[in-house]
Amino acid sequence: MKEMEQSNTKINKGIPYGLVWGTLLFGSYLYLFFFIGIYFFWSNKDINSFMDFLYLALGSAGYLSASGILFLVVLYYSITFIWKDPNFKQSIKNNWPVILAFFYPLLPNLPGPLDEGILSVLMFIIRVILFFKAGKTSKTFN
Numbered sequence: 297m298k299e300m301e302q303s304n305t306k307i308n309k310g311i312p313y314g315l316v317w318g319t320l321l322f323g324s325y326l327y328l329f330f331f332i333g334i335y336f337f338w339s340n341k342d343i344n345s346f347m348d349f350l351y352l353a354l355g356s357a358g359y360l361s362a363s364g365i366l367f368l369v370v371l372y373y374s375i376t377f378i379w380k381d382p383n384f385k386q387s388i389k390n391n392w393p394v395i396l397a398f399f400y401p402l403l404p405n406l407p408g409p410l411d412e413g414i415l416s417v418l419m420f421i422i423r424v425i426l427f428f429k430a431g432k433t434s435k436t437f438n
Contacts, residue, residue, distance in 0.1 A: 314381030318374040
């Protein structure tokens with residue numbers, strides 16, 4: 297009897313919260329890319345000689361080529377995590393504010409409070425849609 301119950305249950309294979317892990321991996325790579333590049337290579341250094349220029353040029357070229365290769369690896373694993381998420385829609389529904397907040401600093405900067413206004417309206421619309429969708433699926437007992 298136990299064998300029949302076990303064979304009838306649906307087993308979700310994949311990576312639980314793969315969307316979150318894939319987004320976290322990709323976003324962390326982007327943040328580290330910018331922070332390491334700014335700290336080591338692209339900070340305001342005085343170029344006083346040809347050797348300083350050569351150090352900056354070769355260091356930047358090496359850093360960009362190594363980070364380009366690493367970008368492909370990170371992109372592959374991020375897509376794999378997202379693709380293997382067994383409950384993709386549920387992951388988006390539960391974690392959309394976190395994902396949006398993670399990538400918000402990487403969005404283009406619009407003048408004044410325009411970008412905050414656009415983002416607030418977008419988040420409000422998404423929240424209202426999810427509220428009414430949840431209301432349709434829930435049953436009330438009167």
